[in-house]
Amino acid sequence: MSDNVVPPVRFRADVLAVPAYRQGATPTKPGYKLSSNENPFEPLPGVLDAIAQRSDINRYAAVAMPELRETIGAEFGVDGTHVHLAAGSVAILFQLVHAAAAAGDEYLHAWPSFEAYPSLGLASGAVASRVPLTPTAEHDLDAMADAITERTRVVLLCSPNNPTGPAIRRADFDRFMTRVPADTLVVLDEAYREFVTDPEAVRGEEVLRQHPNLVVLRTFSKAYGLAGLRIGYGVGDPAIFAAAASVAIPLSVTGIAESAARASLTPAARAAHAERVAALAERRDALAAALRELGLAIPQAQANFVWIPETGQVPGGVADALALAADFSEAGTLVRPFAGVGVRVSVGEPESVPVVIDIVRQHLAQR
Template sequence: MRLRPEIAALPPYRQGRPAPADGHKLSSNENPFEPLPSVVDAVAATAATINRYPDATALSLREKLAERFGASADEVIVGGGSVALLAAFIQAAAGPGDEVVYSWRSFEAYPGLVTVSGATSVQVPNRDDHGHDLDALADAITDRTRVVIVCSPNNPTGTIVTAAEFEAFMARVPADLLVLLDEAYVEFVFDETSVDGRGLVGRYPNLVILRTFSKAYGLAGLRVGYAVGPVPILDAARATIIPLSVTAASTAAALASLEPDAEEELLERVSAIADRRDRLRAALVEAGWPVPEAHGNFVWLPAGDRTDAVAEALWNAGVVARPFAGAGIRVSVGDEAANDVLIATLAPLAP
């Protein structure tokens, strides 16, 4: 078959192997808490109309989100998870001969999304503390650059970009260059110095903020994310995104999660996960692991050449994590029992 050679050579996204029946699946940054009953009920109520197409624009959800961001509904787009929106924005702005700049290591989907668009990735190494080097990112921008992606908190290293760093970065970026601020884990951030997209809406004509309901709101299985930004950029993404990719069940679940009582309980869960994360990191650092500051619902183990061996030790202990060969291991925060297993297994393996 006459396939695009760069696509034929592109490895498909693969989920981690399933955890043992009595083990812990900590490879996908999922929320360990079960769905709220009110959310389950909202999803169930949509079953009677599955013979009908959903609202293609998820208007009711866009209106709700627009209120929170001080924006109009036209300045919000909803998609099948934030990764689908990332793909739409990249395809809207970049093609063959163009470049997309981002830090590395960062979200593992970025290289594939750029390749599918026909553009070329420009990967800028993270700093020694595993965070974004925004000065180097700005230096990497050329006449061929069409998109720059900033991920905060960074997946998989967990580091944040501060508000001051981001403002200085945006001052160096050409006003006609699309900047995507990927905030998939922003609800887990409790550092007041961190960049927060809510305060940036309307400030920059080239900035789009992306968020998701998959992590903090526990809707990973329903695939619903959103972006907020200038209408012309969002309209371009609407032209590239797959139509009707957000189902009625996804919209209903997201709206139910934003109800005051439900959201209060969900954010209490986020606080509990962040507390477990901080205690896990502290224990690992005490054991000798150089774990960077963690601001998502995961921690990063910079295992280097020992990555595969450490991942196998975790597997033997009943833990499935996310190894990145030669670099390190991302471990999602699960329940308290999972923390105990992680600490007991990893402490003797500290570098």
């Protein structure tokens, strides 16, 4: 909840103790918004038309959305019954942890990782267990396997990891899965999968069918640029999703989001999408390389952002993440600081890249 606000009614003390998810900052002056890993491109061809044609907004959407689920399932070699839609993939994370882990049960995730993970268990009383990343900002899968206990119900793997960038390697993933009990759910959160260029990275569509306890999560928010419409999906065993649906908020996926997602998967839209994703990955690599030239230890960047660590975390970082973010903000560019840990900079418009490099260069020169 918000700082220093006490509700006038009796609320759960454990809920009141947990800070609410904080969205990346919103610009207050002209500049670049590089704080939420959004897509800088305009909507894909056909998307705005598809939205405009959705005039039936006085009705609830028909939630089955079979065509969209079939299309997505085909990418994974499964039928649409293995696909679960929700108002953002973050909703599916909540559903799965809620459905699998009761009060006192554990779910495991790396840290630092997606900021929503620590509070996923709040409603059910499930306990989040964090395993620190390695010094190169990667998942420490051996330590994560060691941390699985009798009470672990869900393991969350974020690949590429938000906010640090590295993807999990396929060989490491395969070895990890041999150590996970077959009745423990593993969620491979691939919100940034489309930006992955490392041939050794795990790819959900290649491993899904080998593991009945695996769910792959994807979203239309990032590479497809539909963050504001809220639509994401999971792929896995239909029985897992039947349980997730039991704890889902009903009727959350709108017909407009469904139409936009379908329009994003036509051949023309896919071609434009592939070009844009390739451009963003190239821009990311150029930005990471330029920051490394300034002496910074930028970890492998496989998503649409780069991570600037603090020196306390690794040699070759900045002294103070908040101070660097303040310099960005002063220049009208918003990034995402993680106090004491580092700064995440999303890959935005082409013109933003030299601006980012300049701000960092000046920041380093002042210290």
